[in-house]
Structure formats: C-alpha cells, structure tokens
Amino acid sequence: MSGPSQTPVIELHAVTKVYGKGGAAMQALRGIDLRIESGEFVAVMGPSGSGKSTCLNILGCLDTPSSGTYRFQGVEVGALTSEQRARLRRYYLGFVFQGYNLLNRTSALENVELPLIYRGLSIAKRQALAQQALQAVGLKGWEQHTPGELSGGQQQRVAIARAIVSEPAVLFADEPTGNLDTSHSHEIMELISELNRTRGLTIVMVTHELEMAAYAHRVVNFLDGRVHTDQQNKVAV
Amino acid sequence: MWWNVFMLALRSIRRNVLRSFLTVLGIIIGVMAVITMVSLGQGATLQVTQQIASLGSNMLMIRSGQRGGPGQTAVAPPLTLAIAEAIGRDIPAIAAVAPSSSAAIKAVFANANWSTVVSGVDQRYFVVRNWPLSAGRVFNEGELRAGKAVCLIGNTLRDKLFGAQDPLGSKLRLKKLSCEVIGLLQAKGQTAFGSDQDDLVLMPLRTFQRRIAGNRDIGLIQVSVQDGVATDKVEQDIKRLLRERRHILPGEEDDFRVMDMKEITSMLTGTTQVLTGLLGAVAAVSLLVGGIGIMNIMLVSVTERTREIGIRLAIGAFERDVLMQFLVEAVVLSSLGGVLGIALALAASAGLASLLRVPFVFNIGIVILAFLFSAAVGVIFGYFPARKAARLDPIEALRHE
Ligand SMILES: Nc1ncnc2c1ncn2[C@@H]1O[C@H](COP(=O)(O)OP(=O)(O)OP(=O)(O)O)[C@@H](O)[C@H]1O
Numbered sequence A: 001m002s003g004p005s006q007t008p009v010i011e012l013h014a015v016t017k018v019y020g021k022g023g024a025a026m027q028a029l030r031g032i033d034l035r036i037e038s039g040e041f042v043a044v045m046g047p048s049g050s051g052k053s054t055c056l057n058i059l060g061c062l063d064t065p066s067s068g069t070y071r072f073q074g075v076e077v078g079a080l081t082s083e084q085r086a087r088l089r090r091y092y093l094g095f096v097f098q099g100y101n102l103l104n105r106t107s108a109l110e111n112v113e114l115p116l117i118y119r120g121l122s123i124a125k126r127q128a129l130a131q132q133a134l135q136a137v138g139l140k141g142w143e144q145h146t147p148g149e150l151s152g153g154q155q156q157r158v159a160i161a162r163a164i165v166s167e168p169a170v171l172f173a174d175e176p177t178g179n180l181d182t183s184h185s186h187e188i189m190e191l192i193s194e195l196n197r198t199r200g201l202t203i204v205m206v207t208h209e210l211e212m213a214a215y216a217h218r219v220v221n222f223l224d225g226r227v228h229t230d231q232q233n234k235v236a237v
Numbered sequence B: 001m002w003w004n005v006f007m008l009a010l011r012s013i014r015r016n017v018l019r020s021f022l023t024v025l026g027i028i029i030g031v032m033a034v035i036t037m038v039s040l041g042q043g044a045t046l047q048v049t050q051q052i053a054s055l056g057s058n059m060l061m062i063r064s065g066q067r068g069g070p071g072q073t074a075v076a077p078p079l080t081l082a083i084a085e086a087i088g089r090d091i092p093a094i095a096a097v098a099p100s101s102s103a104a105i106k107a108v109f110a111n112a113n114w115s116t117v118v119s120g121v122d123q124r125y126f127v128v129r130n131w132p133l134s135a136g137r138v139f140n141e142g143e144l145r146a147g148k149a150v151c152l153i154g155n156t157l158r159d160k161l162f163g164a165q166d167p168l169g170s171k172l173r174l175k176k177l178s179c180e181v182i183g184l185l186q187a188k189g190q191t192a193f194g195s196d197q198d199d200l201v202l203m204p205l206r207t208f209q210r211r212i213a214g215n216r217d218i219g220l221i222q223v224s225v226q227d228g229v230a231t232d233k234v235e236q237d238i239k240r241l242l243r244e245r246r247h248i249l250p251g252e253e254d255d256f257r258v259m260d261m262k263e264i265t266s267m268l269t270g271t272t273q274v275l276t277g278l279l280g281a282v283a284a285v286s287l288l289v290g291g292i293g294i295m296n297i298m299l300v301s302v303t304e305r306t307r308e309i310g311i312r313l314a315i316g317a318f319e320r321d322v323l324m325q326f327l328v329e330a331v332v333l334s335s336l337g338g339v340l341g342i343a344l345a346l347a348a349s350a351g352l353a354s355l356l357r358v359p360f361v362f363n364i365g366i367v368i369l370a371f372l373f374s375a376a377v378g379v380i381f382g383y384f385p386a387r388k389a390a391r392l393d394p395i396e397a398l399r400h401e
C-alpha cells in the first residue's frame, strides 16, 4: 500500500442509495463523489433529508450502497464479506450515533469496554483502556452509572468514549451535539478537535449548526442526495 | 474466547433480570408440571398393580361346580387333596399349589364375638398369597400333620375381638373348637373389588377338615404360576388334567371352574393407565403454556434485543460472536430453569405422593423429555430471532421497531 498522502482514507465514487422498491422507492443518495485524506476534519452539512446520515452510515460500513464504489484506504468495501466489514468496523472505524445507541442497564464502563471485548483484550486491559477513554471525555467518576442515570450530554460523551477507545483510524459522528445546549456542544467539539489535533484522527461529522462546523477544516454541503458545495473552512485554517 | 462469550451471556442475563426470571419461570413450570403429573399417575398405577400383586397377580383359582345358572342340576363332586397334588406334580411352570377349604363361622373371645370366615390351609397358602405375618409365626410341620388347634388371624378380626390387646397366645373359640392364636397376618386392606381381606381365621387344613367341616373336601385350589409364564397355557393344562381325573367325556361340559386373576388385573390397570394418560395430557398443556410464556417473553424483547445486536455489530462484533452469546444465554437460562424445575418437581411429587398415599415413582425418561422440550423452546425462541437480527446490516438492526 502506498503512503497515506497518496491514497485517501475514504474515496466514494458515484455512490447512490435507494430505499424501498418500485413506486415507493426513495432515492436518498443520487451519486456522491468524495475524497477524504488522512487527518482531515470534515463537517457534513445540509438540509434535513438531504442524505447526510445515509452517507455517513455507508462510510461507517453500517449500511451498503445501492450502486457506486466505496474504497477505504484503497480497499473496495463492496467486495468484502460481512465478516471482513465487521473487522473493518472493529479495527479502523469509530461511530458516534445521533441517538447515542448505548446498551441500556449497562454501566458506562461496560459500554465503553464493549468494542475491546470483540478485540479479545483481557479484562484488566479492557478496563484500563475504557477508564482512560472515559477520563478523556471528562467522565472520570461516572464509570458505574448506567445510561438511564446520565444526562444527554454525558451519554453523548460515553458514546464518543466508546468510539475512540479502540483507537480507530476514522471517527464518524452523526450530529454529536444535536441534543445538547450550546456550552455542552462546545465542550464536545473541543474534545473532538483535540482528538483530531493530538492523535491525527480523521473525523467526519454531520452537523446542522454552523457554529459547530466551524471547528472543522472542511465543510461538505449536501443537497437532495448530492454534494452541493465542498470548501475548506477559512476560519479554522 | 469461550470464556468471553460465557461472560457476555452472564452479563446479559444479569442485565435483564426480569426477562431472564420469566424465561426461567416458564421452563420451571413446564418441567415441574409434567414430571409431577406423570410421577403421580405412575404412582397410582403402581399402587393398583401392587394391590393386585398382593392378591397374587399370576394366580389361578380352581373351584368345583360350574358358574351357577339355570338348568344346573348335576351336583359336581368336590375337589380333593389328590387333585391338588397331581396339579403340582404333573403341570409344568407352576410355582405353588395351595389347597384350602373355608366356612363361615362365628369367632368368640371373652365376651366379644364376630362373624368371619375360617379357612383350612397349609404353609403353601402363604407362598401363593404372598402374605407375610406382622407377629407370631406360621404353622409348623407337626401342627399341620397332627391337625393341632392353632390359628392365625387377620387384622380386622383382631380389631374386633382383641382391640388393643395382644392376641398371641389367647384362645379363640370357633364352634366347639378352642384354638390358640399363634400369629397375626399383616393387614392387606380392601381388595380391588371392595371386600375386606383381613377379616379371616386361618388354621391347618387337617384341623379344619376334622373339627370344623367334618369331611375331607377341598373347596378351593389356588395355583400360582411361575413369573413370565402365560397363565392361559397353564389354565388349559389344568382343565385337561381335571377333566381326565373327574372322568368328563369329550363333549360334556366342565364341572369345575378355573379363574384367571390376570383378567381382573388388566381391567384395573387399564383404568389407571387412562388416569395416567389424563394427567399426562394436563401436564402436556402446562408444558405448552410454559413454552408459550417463554415464547412471548422472547418475542416481546425481540425489538430491544435486535437493537442490542445492531449496537454490537456496529462496533465490530461478528455475526457468530452475537449468535454464540445468545445461544449460550438461552442454554444457560434453559438449564437453570430445567434443573430448578426438576428439583421442585421431585420435591412436589414426593410430597404429593405421601399426601395421597401413592408410591413415589421417579421416571428418568419423563424428566429428560420435559427438560429437553423446555430447553428447546428456550433455545428456539431465544436464538432464532437473534439469528435473524444478526444477519441484518447493523443499521437495519438498529432501526428495528
Ligand atoms: N430506512 C429508510 N427507509 C426509507 N427511507 C429512508 C430511510 N432512511 C432514510 N430515508 C430517507 O432518505 C432520505 C435521506 O435521509 P437521511 O437520514 O440520510 O437524511 P439526513 O440528511 O440525515 O436528514 P436529517 O438532517 O434530518 O438527519 C430522507 O428523505 C429519508 O426519508
């Protein structure tokens, strides 16, 4: 494999996604072309229903495109088996869901440990790493709380800790500040851009808010299932 | 890896206490109902067979005279000791032959009296009837040969004449004969036909013939057939022997009767088998209800579980990791329920058996069957929805409603 500077981490070519069949078919993506280099911090914006989440799910290997190609570090994802895609998620990708998607009745620590279990790490190692990740998102002391005992912002941070605990190459975050007030939103954004700065983590983040998009280096605007604009963010640079 | 999967399953059980508890409960109820019902049914059957066995289940009874009916004029000659000996000597597959004679009599002790039946027997009677003593001893050779005035009494007679007193050594008066009580027969209770088996006096055959009957007739010959031999065959042999000895010409009817206890046995066990079948059906319904309970819980929780599977897949679990976890979880819960169910069922059937005075029967077959059925329900309804979910794209599983 050539160096990361030549091969983009992410390369979408003419990706479409159709939901449903026949008359009820809904074209959510109408041909997306996108290249994201290693270490970039990209914000995806656009009106509701323009296909941002759909695209992010495909990037996160949680969903499969209807047509087009997706290369991750030069590897054609469509040609992989479901197990190989699971391996990709396990070792390279971190995903923060719009609705957190934490396991109920399960402590923050166990939630964050979860990806490491599937990596086959020992209990001691898992707990140490999970504790570190929780500390990194500012939740030291909250390890034993279950999602039901945490605020929305705290749950969001647990979700981020879970996504970064396995040190992925790319972090996908779908509206990580969607349910938070401004001050908490800024806290989360500081956290994410710090991960980008200090660990060189590639970040793709969907957001509605210009204020949050300002943290990114690059803003991609979706409109009606297509990339409408794609520009470097002057503020951040 | 296995340890990991096991721990994951345990965590999941702990996290869903209510769901796990209800699943286990369903299995417990199913397993318990089936095992208890079938145990009781089989206990009842065993009790009836034991009662019949107390009569001597492979016994034939020979009496003189035809079954009474109109046009019965000829008086049949009585049976004799010689015929009894001939049966024992000439017919194969016979375990024992017990000739006896009986008469109704009034038994008197002190100022109490009681109408009962006295039978003259020899020691073979106790073998054929399989009747142990609760106190004292049976007749010895000398008493039998000399026709001594000794007797054994049944439990009912003891109650009526002696009350709480010890009857051994007392003199019982029968007609003009005063005879010493040397033994007490163990209580047998009612026969399957409702007559009291314990209301009787036994004395040596010779004593009966000389001092009570005044003749040498034999009223009844009881024959016990060796185990595992068909009584029909022996019955035919006996009939042939009697016809020969009593000079009955071909074409003439028998002037004696040979009765088969097996007929009565099969009739009665037939009834309890119906009972067992009925209990089994009730139990099967309980098992089914338990199964449906498990099914319901699994189906209700399928949405939550599908979402959980989506989360696990999204963070990098393989399909087989998820399946293993759910399979182990189902197996652990089912085994737990099964083991608890079996333990409770054994306690319940032992308790009920002693309450209902039915023997306690442990049937390993039904235990295994009940366990496997419940486990299968638990595994099928716990595992297959999980398998369906694990095959989805993670996002599909996460979206499941
Ligand atoms: N599972 C689905 N089945 C059918 N249609 C869907 C499904 N998911 C999304 N869509 C449709 O696809 C289109 C794009 O949806 P998507 O969730 O990607 O939008 P979005 O840009 O993330 O919107 P928002 O900003 O509101 O989250 C929408 O019109 C939506 O109705």
Ligand SMILES: [Mg+2]
Binding pocket: A052, A053, A054, A098, A174
């Ligand atoms: Mg969205």
